[in-house]
């Protein structure tokens with residue numbers, strides 16, 4: 001049965017990787033619930049295991065211990081109920097924007113829909129991210145921001161229950177990044193998607209999230225604290241900049257990251 005309050009349920013998850021020097025414990029004792037329609041940011045210092053946790057949710061890897069459940073089913077591998085957006089867009093360079101999205105759409109809906117329906121889904125996804133005009137262009141012919149938009153369109157086109165994003169805007173300049181954050185806010189409001197997003201950016205986490213999951217430093221990283229971001233939606237970055245609740249949330253994350261966790265380098269010293 002699907003529980004909306006525990007749409008994603010992570011229980012007692014640990015992840016170890018075999019290395020030449022023995023097992024490396026990347027994650028331990030991860031317990032987390034994500035409600036349906038919730039936007040969760042994972043934040044923490046480099047190497048603390050954010051991508052490792054996202055890969056577990058994507059089903060790209062399986063945990064060494066514990067269980068992960070999404071929409072009532074244990075995650076045992078990748079599936080169309082969960083779509084991933086990567087930092088480096090991961091588009092196929094020889095296909096057009098339309099072709100890249102169509103490939104994913106065909107894989108998920110190809111068995112039950114005809115070509116016209118698949119094309120209509122692809123066109124709708126491109127339109128959602130404002131890229132109808134670039135449908136016939138190849139990734140090498142468009143900007144970094146546009147490539148990330150295509151990646152987001154491709155993920156949304158398969159109508160996933162859960163959208164997983166691994167630093168989707170990390171490689172973009174500040175202005176493009178802000179534009180894409182605003183677009184993502186609007187898309188998430190429109191689709192009611194459940195999102196788990198890895199980010200290094202405190203402002204991005206506060207602007208977008210309902211909940212910020214702050215991770216301790218590795219090795220054997222775990223969840224240090226979960227901050228509920230109590231800001232009304234729709235959110236507008238200009239108004240929020242002066243909102244004391246925004247400042248407070250921002251300060252809480254910065255305190256966690258830089259005072260309580262320090263930097264990994266400083267801890268090691």
Ligand SMILES: Nc1ncnc2c1ncn2[C@@H]1O[C@H](COP(=O)(O)OP(=O)(O)OP(=O)(O)O)[C@@H](O)[C@H]1O
Nearest residue numbers: 017019024026045046047048049050051052053218
């Ligand atoms: N396949 C693997 N084999 C061995 N160690 C691994 C493997 N994958 C990840 N690790 C280690 O696990 C730890 C967590 O890695 P992960 O990529 O999840 O961190 P992260 O928080 O996403 O880092 P960043 O913010 O720099 O992207 C790191 O120390 C990394 O070296």
